[in-house]
Amino acid sequence: DAKTTQPPSMDCAEGRAANLPCNHSTISGNEYVYWYRQIHSQGPQYIIHGLKNNETNEMASLIITEDRKSSTLILPHATLRDTAVYYCIVRVGARDNQGGKLIFGQGTELSVKP
Amino acid sequence: DTGVSQDPRHKITKRGQNVTFRCDPISEHNRLYWYRQTLGQGPEFLTYFQNEAQLEKSRLLSDRFSAERPKGSFSTLEIQRTEQGDSAMYLCASSLGLGADTQYFGPGTRLTVL
Numbered sequence: 616d617a618k619t620t621q622p623p624s625m626d627c628a629e630g631r632a633a634n635l636p637c638n639h640s641t642i643s644g645n646e647y648v649y650w651y652r653q654i655h656s657q658g659p660q661y662i663i664h665g666l667k668n669n670e671t672n673e674m675a676s677l678i679i680t681e682d683r684k685s686s687t688l689i690l691p692h693a694t695l696r697d698t699a700v701y702y703c704i705v706r707v708g709a710r711d712n713q714g715g716k717l718i719f720g721q722g723t724e725l726s727v728k729p
Numbered sequence: 730d731t732g733v734s735q736d737p738r739h740k741i742t743k744r745g746q747n748v749t750f751r752c753d754p755i756s757e758h759n760r761l762y763w764y765r766q767t768l769g770q771g772p773e774f775l776t777y778f779q780n781e782a783q784l785e786k787s788r789l790l791s792d793r794f795s796a797e798r799p800k801g802s803f804s805t806l807e808i809q810r811t812e813q814g815d816s817a818m819y820l821c822a823s824s825l826g827l828g829a830d831t832q833y834f835g836p837g838t839r840l841t842v843l
Contacts, residue, residue: 647829658733658820658834659772666829702771708829715830716762716785717822719771 618642619703624724627697633690635723637703640684645707648679649717650688652699659702659719662688693727700724731755733835735821741841742811749807750838754823761804762832763796764820765789772820778804779826811842 620638627633639648647666651659663670663677665686670677676689690697702722706715734753742748754761759780764772775794776786780801790796793811798804808815818839822832 649831651834656818656839658822658837661831661833664829664831700771715760715824715832716774716777717764717772717832718774722771 618705618718619720621701621703621720621723623721624726626726626728627690627693629695629727629729630692633688633693633697633725633727635688635690635701635703635725636685637688638685639703639705642683642705643707646705647708648677648683648686649704649706650675650677651702651704651717651719652697653702653722654696654699662701693725695727695729698725698727733821733823733833735819735835735838737838738836739839739841741843743843744811744813746811747807747809748811748840749805750819750821750840752804752806752821752823752835754803754821755833757825758823758833759801759826760824760830760832761798762822762824763804763806764822766818766820766837767816772818775806808840811840813842816840816842 650662700722763775766772778798
């Protein structure tokens with residue numbers, strides 16, 4: 616079973632920030648928080664990941680709470696092309712040699728509207 | 730394009746036939762993963778390789794399924810005696826096998842069993 620909880624759907628106006636929440640209350644100290652998205656009929660696309668600190672890249676920002684029990688993915692200026700299913704996943708890294716398979720939940724279906 | 734590639738992108742077959750899919754990972758990625766995704770669901774882990782060694786198999790991988798990665802580079806997934814329930818998107822991902830071990834996905838192979 617997935618270790619994360621996400622709202623099933625969200626709407627966002629084009630040009631506004633999209634804030635996607637994720638709860639992972641049972642996260643272990645060695646588990647990373649990953650975000651992927653999947654546009655219809657395509658393979659999942661990696662967005663960002665973090666362990667403890669907030670992270671930012673060209674696609675998004677990841678805010679992890681201090682207790683690491685929840686996080687928020689922020690798309691600063693959503694466009695229509697950001698319409699997709701967004702998956703929040705927690706998993707260990709390679710050093711822990713546990714295979715690191717990704718366990719996907721249902722994700723959040725984000726609809727960006729004009 | 731140096732991303733993960735999969736071939737074919739689409740496959741239509743009749744029930745009872747055998748099918749084989751190929752995945753070419755990102756160069757120098759040691760780990761290669763196979764996932765399956767049915768309509769409306771998130772991807773589900775099938776199996777993964779560390780170089781040429783198959784280290785983990787899901788119980789979803791019945792005895793009709795076999796995966797190989799003979800030289801630690803490309804991988805094949807074969808399904809024998811296909812059933813209509815095998816209709817799905819088959820996704821391949823690869824990773825370095827180091828650090829956070831981010832997985833990058835290919836476009837997938839869409840299998841339809843008639």
